[in-house]
Amino acid sequence: xxxxxxxQLTLSHYRSHWSGRMDLDGRPVALSGPNGxxxxxxxxxxxxxxxxxxxxxxxxxxxxxxxxxxxxxxxGTLCSLSQVHEVEIWSDAAAARQLRIDGKPASQVALGRxxxxxxxxxxxxxxxxxxxxxxxxxxDRITMSFDPAHAEVTLTYEKAMRERNRLLKDQVRxxxxxxxxEQQMAASGAVIxxxxxxxxxxxxxxxxxxxxxxxxxxxxxxxxxxxMPWGEADLxxxxxxxxxxxxxxxxxxxxxxxxxxxxVFSAKGVPARDCSTGEQKALxxxxxxxxARALAQELGAPPILLLDEVAAHLDASRRAALYDEIxxxxxxxxxxxxxxxxxxxxxxxxxxxVITEENGRSSIEGAT
Numbered sequence: 001x002x003x004x005x006x007x008q009l010t011l012s013h014y015r016s017h018w019s020g021r022m023d024l025d026g027r028p029v030a031l032s033g034p035n036g037x038x039x040x041x042x043x044x045x046x047x048x049x050x051x052x053x054x055x056x057x058x059x060x061x062x063x064x065x066x067x068x069x070x071x072x073x074x075x076g077t078l079c080s081l082s083q084v085h086e087v088e089i090w091s092d093a094a095a096a097r098q099l100r101i102d103g104k105p106a107s108q109v110a111l112g113r114x115x116x117x118x119x120x121x122x123x124x125x126x127x128x129x130x131x132x133x134x135x136x137x138x139x140d141r142i143t144m145s146f147d148p149a150h151a152e153v154t155l156t157y158e159k160a161m162r163e164r165n166r167l168l169k170d171q172v173r174x175x176x177x178x179x180x181x182e183q184q185m186a187a188s189g190a191v192i193x194x195x196x197x198x199x200x201x202x203x204x205x206x207x208x209x210x211x212x213x214x215x216x217x218x219x220x221x222x223x224x225x226x227x228m229p230w231g232e233a234d235l236x237x238x239x240x241x242x243x244x245x246x247x248x249x250x251x252x253x254x255x256x257x258x259x260x261x262x263x264v265f266s267a268k269g270v271p272a273r274d275c276s277t278g279e280q281k282a283l284x285x286x287x288x289x290x291x292a293r294a295l296a297q298e299l300g301a302p303p304i305l306l307l308d309e310v311a312a313h314l315d316a317s318r319r320a321a322l323y324d325e326i327x328x329x330x331x332x333x334x335x336x337x338x339x340x341x342x343x344x345x346x347x348x349x350x351x352x353x354v355i356t357e358e359n360g361r362s363s364i365e366g367a368t
Contacts, residue, residue: 004116004301005332006046007084008077013065015041015072016362024351026079028326028333030343033355038362039336042355043119043306045074046334048089048097050117051108051144051151055306060091066360069093080114081301087111112148116295116303120288120310128272128280132260139221139261142291143199145303150195157188161252169250178243185255186236192256193230196221203287206294213321214286215279216266221259263287281313285322292331305333311342320345 005026011017016038022029031039044063047055064072073090088100099106101114118141127134144150164181172178200219207216230238238254246253263272265279272283288305296302305326311319319342326333327349337343343350354365 003079003330003332004081004299004303005079006049006076006304007079008075009042009046010073010075011042011045012073012075013068013070014045014074015063015065016357016360017041017364018065018361020362020364022353022364024332026332028323028331028335028346028350030340030346030350030352031334031336031355032338032340032343032352034338034357037355037357039355040121040308041362042364043121043308043334043336046076046304047117047119047306048074049076049078049087049111049115049304051112051148052141055119055121055308060097061094063091064094071095078115081299083114085114087115109148109152112144112151116145116299117306118142118145118288118291118303119306119308120284121306121308124284125277125281125313127284128263128275132258135261136257136259139196139199142203142287143195145291145295146199146202146298147195150192153188153191153195157185157192157256160184160188161255161257165251168246168252171247173247175240175243178240182236182239185239185252186232189235189256190230190232193221193259196256196259202294202298203290206290206297207286210290210293212286212289212325213318214282214289214325217272217283217287218264218266219287220262222262223259278313282318285310289325289329292329296329296331302329302331305331307333307335309336311335311337323349 003026005024007024009022009024011020031042033039044054044056064070071090071092073088075088078085078087086102089097091097099108099111101110124138127138140150140154160181164178164185167177200221203219235255242254263283264270265272265275265283272280275283292302292305314322323346335343340352340354343352352366356363356365
C-alpha cells in the first residue's frame with residue numbers, strides 16, 4: 001500500500017532485545033505487555049529512523065544491550081511513498097551511531113528527507129508546566145518534520161553560540177573575536193525563528209480544518225528575557241548591544257534559544273499550564289494529530305506516529321476517537337499498553353504484538 005511506514009523492523013542487541021523481527025503492512029501497530037518488557041525500546045528504535053537522538057535522547061552507548069555491550073544494530077525496510085529504502089542504523093561497542101541508506105553511508109538530514117516520525121511519550125506529560133527548553137525541543141521537532149534542514153541550521157546556531165559563550169566565560173572583550181560568530185548566529189537564528197513561525201501556522205491551519213474529538217490549541221512563540229522576533233539585522237544588533245551584559249552572565253542572553261512556546265486551550269481560553277492533567281494530555285495529542293494531518297497534506301502521506309502508553313490515559317470514548325482518527329489518517333501508529341484490551345477497539349484495523357521478557361531478554365510474539 002502507498003504511504004510512509006516500516007514494512008520490516010529487525011533488532012540486534014538493542015536494549016533488552018537480543019534479537020527480534022517484525023513484518024508489517026502499514027496498519028497501526030499495537031504493542032501490549034507488562035511494564036519493563038521492552039515495548040518502549042521498540043518505539044525508541046523506530047524513532048531513530050528520523051534525525052536526532054531518538055525519543056529518549058540517549059547516547060549510542062546507552063542503547064547497547066547489557067551486560068554484553070557489544071554494540072547494536074537496527075534495520076528496517078522503509079516504504080516512503082513510491083519508493084522503498086533499506087535503512088541500517090548501528091553502533092559498534094560504544095562508538096558513535098552510524099547510518100546507511102540503500103547500502104550507502106548517509107547523513108541524518110538525508111534520513112529526514114525520506115522519513116517523518118512523530119512521538120508522544122509519558123515524559124512529555126509535564127511539557128506545559130516545566131522549563132521552556134522542553135517546549136523548544138518539542139516545537140523544533142515539529143518544525144523539523146516540515147523542514148528537515150531545520151536540524152542543520154539549529155546545529156549551526158548552537159555551535160556558534162557555544163564558541164561565543166566560551167569567549168564570554170573567558171572574559172574576552174575584543175570585539176573582533178565576536179564578529180564572525182555573531183554574524184553566523186544572526187543569520188541562522190533568523191532562519192530558526194522564521195521556520196518555527198511557519199510550523200506554528202501550519203498547525204493552526206490543520207487544527208482549523210479538522211473535525212476532531214481533541215481540543216484546539218492556540219499557539220504563540222513568546223519570549224523569555226532577551227528573546228524577540230528579530231530578523232537577521234535586528235538579531236545581529238541585539239547580540240552586539242548585549243555583549244557587556246552577556247560578559248557579566250558568562251552566556252548569551254539573546255536569541256532564539258530564549259524563545260518559548262505558549263499554548264492556550266482555545267475553547268476555554270485557559271493557558272495550557274493551568275489546565276488539568278487530562279486536558280494537557282489531550283492538547284498534546286491534538287497537536288501531534290494536527291502535525292500529522294499537515295504533513296499528510298504536504299507530503300502526500302502521514303508520518304509514522306509513536307504513542308507510548310497513550311491509551312492508558314484516555315477514557316474509553318476518547319480512546320476510540322483517537323483510534324478512529326489514526327485510521328482515517330492512514331498512519332502507521334505504534335502504540336504501547338500493558339493490556340491488550342486497551343486496543344480492542346482497533347480490531348483488525350491494527351497489527352497486534354505481545355512483548356514479553358524473561359531473564360533480561362525481550363521477545364516479540366504474534367502478529368494478527
